[in-house]
Each structure stands twice: as structure tokens, then as C-alpha cells.
Amino acid sequence: MQIVQRLNSLNNNPISLQRLAAAAFSFLILTLSFATQADQGNSASAESWLKRMGQTFKAANYSLSVIRVNQQHFEPIAIEHGIVDGEPLVYVNYLNGPEREILHRGDTVTYFQHDEPPYSVAGQRAVGPIPRAFINNIDVLKTSYRFVLGGRNRVMGRAAQLIRIEPKEADRYAIWVWLDAEHGMLLRADLVAPNGEPLEHVQIVSMAYSESPSPIVQQLSQVTLPAPVPLMESEQVSGQGRVRWVAGYVPSGFELVGRDRHKLGATNGLVDYQLYSDGISSVSVYVGSAVDGQPGQSLVSKGATHLMTVAKDGVEVAVVGQLPPETITRIVESVHPVVTKNAQPGKAP
Amino acid sequence: MTDKFERVSALVDNQLDDKMIDALLDDPELQDQWARHHAVSDAVRGDDVSLLSTDFAASVSAAIEQEPTVLAPKPAKTKSTVKVPGKVVRMFRQVGQYAIAATVAAVAIVGVQQTGQESVEEQPLPILNTNPVVGVSASPVSLNATPVNNSAQSQADARQRLIEQRRRINAYFQDHELQMRIQQPQHTARAVKQQDADSSTTEQPQQ
Numbered sequence: 001m002q003i004v005q006r007l008n009s010l011n012n013n014p015i016s017l018q019r020l021a022a023a024a025f026s027f028l029i030l031t032l033s034f035a036t037q038a039d040q041g042n043s044a045s046a047e048s049w050l051k052r053m054g055q056t057f058k059a060a061n062y063s064l065s066v067i068r069v070n071q072q073h074f075e076p077i078a079i080e081h082g083i084v085d086g087e088p089l090v091y092v093n094y095l096n097g098p099e100r101e102i103l104h105r106g107d108t109v110t111y112f113q114h115d116e117p118p119y120s121v122a123g124q125r126a127v128g129p130i131p132r133a134f135i136n137n138i139d140v141l142k143t144s145y146r147f148v149l150g151g152r153n154r155v156m157g158r159a160a161q162l163i164r165i166e167p168k169e170a171d172r173y174a175i176w177v178w179l180d181a182e183h184g185m186l187l188r189a190d191l192v193a194p195n196g197e198p199l200e201h202v203q204i205v206s207m208a209y210s211e212s213p214s215p216i217v218q219q220l221s222q223v224t225l226p227a228p229v230p231l232m233e234s235e236q237v238s239g240q241g242r243v244r245w246v247a248g249y250v251p252s253g254f255e256l257v258g259r260d261r262h263k264l265g266a267t268n269g270l271v272d273y274q275l276y277s278d279g280i281s282s283v284s285v286y287v288g289s290a291v292d293g294q295p296g297q298s299l300v301s302k303g304a305t306h307l308m309t310v311a312k313d314g315v316e317v318a319v320v321g322q323l324p325p326e327t328i329t330r331i332v333e334s335v336h337p338v339v340t341k342n343a344q345p346g347k348a349p
Numbered sequence: 350m351t352d353k354f355e356r357v358s359a360l361v362d363n364q365l366d367d368k369m370i371d372a373l374l375d376d377p378e379l380q381d382q383w384a385r386h387h388a389v390s391d392a393v394r395g396d397d398v399s400l401l402s403t404d405f406a407a408s409v410s411a412a413i414e415q416e417p418t419v420l421a422p423k424p425a426k427t428k429s430t431v432k433v434p435g436k437v438v439r440m441f442r443q444v445g446q447y448a449i450a451a452t453v454a455a456v457a458i459v460g461v462q463q464t465g466q467e468s469v470e471e472q473p474l475p476i477l478n479t480n481p482v483v484g485v486s487a488s489p490v491s492l493n494a495t496p497v498n499n500s501a502q503s504q505a506d507a508r509q510r511l512i513e514q515r516r517r518i519n520a521y522f523q524d525h526e527l528q529m530r531i532q533q534p535q536h537t538a539r540a541v542k543q544q545d546a547d548s549s550t551t552e553q554p555q556q
Contacts, residue, residue, distance in 0.1 A: 309521070
């Protein structure tokens with residue numbers, strides 16, 4: 001009210017009116033920012049940090065050297081990103097071991113491996129060690145995760161802000177990310193178990209931004225790529241005339257991404273397959289006939305990825321995913337057969 | 350002399366008095382005699398007899414003290430501990446303590462619980478990059494356990510089964526990686542399901 005009175009009295013003096021308006025505006029902004037900081041857990045600002053991180057992945061041309069470490073091995077990865085003719089291009093190269101490269105150009109992802117001819121698939125997928133949700137849309141994580149602002153650390157010689165992406169329930173792993181305090185890009189990400197123990201690390205060890213796309217990117221933008229493999233509509237393939245297997249329990253927020261029936265590896269038999277994902281972790285469910293008819297179960301780990309197989313009644317159920325072993329066990333135990341409308345009653349494959 | 354020794358044997362038989370005991374405590378010859386008497390009677394009775402005199406024990410300990418100390422390297426518990434920064438190696442090291450063969454520990458898998466049989470893995474089979482995980486109902490491959498059935502054929506069978514199991518486990522991991530790439534991503538799959546009116550599934554994803 002005081003401001004209004006003062007405004008009225010200054011009708012004839014436009015300059016100080018502006019100054020007053022500026023003061024009022026900045027006061028308003030200040031109040032609003034105080035209100036934002038009072039948010040529980042500062043989740044709004046944590047989310048804005050993560051959104052900014054997504055932006056840094058999509059904008060500009062850059063080259064990254066990334067190291068991924070888990071219990072098993074130590075994997076250096078080179079990532080090139082550029083925008084050529086308005087089309088983003090990402091090239092991921094695994095530097096150790098047999099050759100493995102991934103090229104994501106526009107809407108196609110092409111995989112190059114030393115032991116098979118390259119193949120392409122359409123669509124946006126996780127490319128390389130950085131979860132797709134970080135780059136595309138962090139909102140998919142909001143159903144199952146909370147964003148918590150942490151403290152400041154020094155990572156890669158720079159001041160970094162820690163953001164903890166914590167699951168709302170302890171049935172999956174958390175991701176802790178360190179973002180550059182000044183520009184917001186990802187410096188380090190850890191996959192963390194519910195007890196706080198880090199299971200996998202991804203760290204960016206060098207990065208270079210440039211005005212124009214690097215030579216590799218420019219070269220790759222011209223390369224002819226194989227046409228995308230047409231993916232079978234998974235609904236049509238599975239459940240025809242057979243018992244359908246269903247995972248009764250998946251952790252909340254996990255959605256069915258795909259389902260089909262295919263051959264496991266080169267020498268093994270057919271399996272019913274389902275893939276679930278919540279934006280960060282993926283979990284696969286396999287159901288096939290047991291190899292030798294003997295009952296048994298086993299749990300095998302590769303870093304943060306666990307595989308549990310249970311063989312019973314001639315059927316082997318296997319679940320693989322980046323989830324704590326307890327969750328994997330629950331999923332395995334919940335897998336059960338369902339007779340579909342079109343199916344003839346019969347035993348599992 | 351013999352008279353003195355006769356008195357020792359009499360003392361052994363509880364037949365003499367305090368004066369004899371004092372004499373015994375003073376005279377080393379008598380002490381030796383006393384020790385020999387008791388050794389003999391123990392041997393006759395069938396008890397274990399230590400035939401080493403105290404002199405021998407003393408000379409052995411003196412000899413040991415004179416030997417130069419040899420700094421023997423500690424036997425390595427297991428050579429298969431992978432050096433990984435951070436705390437991520439903790440789980441593996443606990444299990445490694447029970448490994449006998451260094452080459453085996455890296456490839457040991459938590460064994461499939463076969464009824465009545467546990468196979469002992471001793472060959473360095475191709476490494477699966479897998480790790481046993483604690484806290485599972487399946488028992489770990491125990492290298493101390495002897496197989497129930499000792500025949501060579503069943504051991505070979507068990508080994509073959511283990512190879513098959515490992516190959517299958519590898520196949521699962523690789524297929525998982527592959528499927529994460531080629532399965533249709535969420536937004537596309539959802540679009541497909543929206544178009545597909547006729548569906549018999551009971552577990553539609555939430556839309």
C-alpha cells in the first residue's frame with residue numbers, strides 16, 4: 001500500500017518511478033527465492049540442477065572421456081557429441097577390449113561390434129554409460145525417485161554440486177550425481193545401494209567443448225548406416241497358443257518396455273522375455289525350460305547387475321537387472337503362468 | 350650311593366619322611382633319579398612318557414634363539430582380489446578368505462544346489478566376470494567339501510553341468526545388454542499399445 005501511495009505521488013517523475021518499480025520487482029524476486037529455499041529438501045532446486053544437466057548434454061559440441069568402474073572391471077569410454085545440420089549425433093566408443101561402438105544419429109541407433117555385422121534400431125535409447133533419462137527427460141524419474149540437494153565437493157578439479165536421486169522405496173538403487181557448479185554438466189555419477197555403499201562409478205575424466213563439431217562427428221554424419229531392423233510387434237509374437245508368463249510383482253514405477261520370445265544366445269532354447277524399466281534401471285525377465293530338469297537356484301553378480309535363476313518343475317526363471325538382490329528375488333518369486341484367451345492349455349515351452 | 354638311591358625309590362613308594370624330601374630338593378643327582386623313576390613307572394602303566402629330558406629342551410630352545418630370523422613372506426590368502434578403488438571390493442574379499450586355490454576364487458560361482466551333490470571346481474575355466482554374492486540360500490561352492498559320490502564319472506558330469514551353467518549365465522547377461530538396446534522404448538511401446546485395442550494381457554503398463 002505504501003508503494004501504491006508513493007507511486008501516485010510520483011506521477012510526474014517517470015525516472016524515479018522506474019527506479020521504484022525496479023526496487024519493488026527485485027524485492028518480489030527476493031521474497032520468492034526465499035520461499036523456494038524453504039521448500040522441503042530443496043527438491044525444486046535439485047530438479048532444476050538436473051534439468052540444466054540435461055540441457056548441457058543436448059547443446060553444443062563436446063568430447064568426453066569417461067571411466068566406468070564396477071567391481072568387475074574398469075572401462076574407459078570416449079563420447080563425441082555434435083550437432084550437424086541441426087541433427088544431434090552421439091558416438092560412443094568403448095576403448096578396452098573387443099571393439100564396440102554405438103552411433104546415435106537423429107532417430108537411429110547403430111551398433112558396431114567386432115563379431116557381428118553392424119545393425120541399427122530406430123528410436124531413442126540409452127546410449128553409453130549415461131542414463132537416457134538424464135539426457136532426455138528427468139521427469140520420468142519423479143514417480144519413483146526424490147531429488148535431494150547435497151553438499152559441495154571437488155570433482156575433476158572443479159567445484160561440484162551433489163544431487164542425490166533417491167528412490168522412494170528401498171527396493172532399487174540410488175544415483176548420486178555431481179554436477180559442475182558453474183556450468184551444470186555431469187562430472188560423476190555413482191550407483192549407490194540402499195545401505196550407502198557405492199556399487200558403480202561413472203566419472204568424466206576430461207571434457208572439451210568446441211564451437212563446431214569435431215572431425216569425427218563430421219565424418220560420422222556422412223557415413224551410410226544400415227537401415228533400422230524392423231522390430232516385431234511384441235504383442236503378436238508372444239502368447240500365441242501357449243501359456244503366458246507374467247511377473248506378478250515389479251517395483252512401482254517400472255513399466256513394461258518390451259516383450260517377446262527369442263532364442264537365448266546361439267545355442268540355447270527359446271525363452272519368453274520381458275523388459276521393464278523405470279528410466280534408470282532396467283530389469284529383464286526370462287522364462288524358459290530348465291536345462292537339465294534339476295531344481296536349483298543361483299544368484300550371480302556383476303557389479304550392480306544381479307542375475308537370479310530359479311529352476312523348478314522343468315521351468316527356469318531368470319531375472320537380470322540393476323536392482324538389489326532382494327528385489328530381484330521378489331520378482332523371480334512372483335513370476336507365474338497365465339493362460340491367455342487365444343492359448344490352448346498346455347505346459348510352458 | 351646305592352643306599353641313597355634306594356631311599357629315592359622308597360620315597361617314590363611313599364615310605365620315607367620329610368628329611369628325605371629336603372635331601373631330594375638339594376641334590377640334582379637325586380632329582381634325576383626321581384624323574385627317571387616316575388618316567389619308568391608311567392611307561393609301565395602305559396601312560397605317555399616324554400623321554401626328552403629337561404636338558405634337551407633347554408638345549409633346543411637355546412639353539413632356536415641363536416638362529417637368525419628369516420623373514421618369510423606371508424602366504425597370500427588369494428591372488429584373485431581385484432584392485433578396485435573405493436569400497437566396492439569389500440564383499441568379494443570376505444568370500445575370498447575361504448578360497449583355497451587362487452585361480453579358482455575368481456571364477457567361483459555360488460553353486461547351483463543339486464540334490465545330493467556338490468562339485469569341486471579345480472580347473473580355471475574361462476572367467477565369467479561374475480562374483481559370488483553373500484546372503485543367498487544357495488550354498489557357496491565349498492572347496493573343502495568332498496563330493497558325496499566319488500566316482501570319476503559323476504565328477505565329470507558335475508563339472509560339465511557347471512560349465513553349462515556358466516555358459517547359460519553368460520548368455521543371460523549378454524542377452525540382457527542386447528535387449529536393453531533393441532526392445533522398443535517406453536514411449537513407442539505405449540503408442541503401440543494404445544493402437545492395439547485387442548489385447549489379452551493382464552498386466553498392462555500404467556498409462
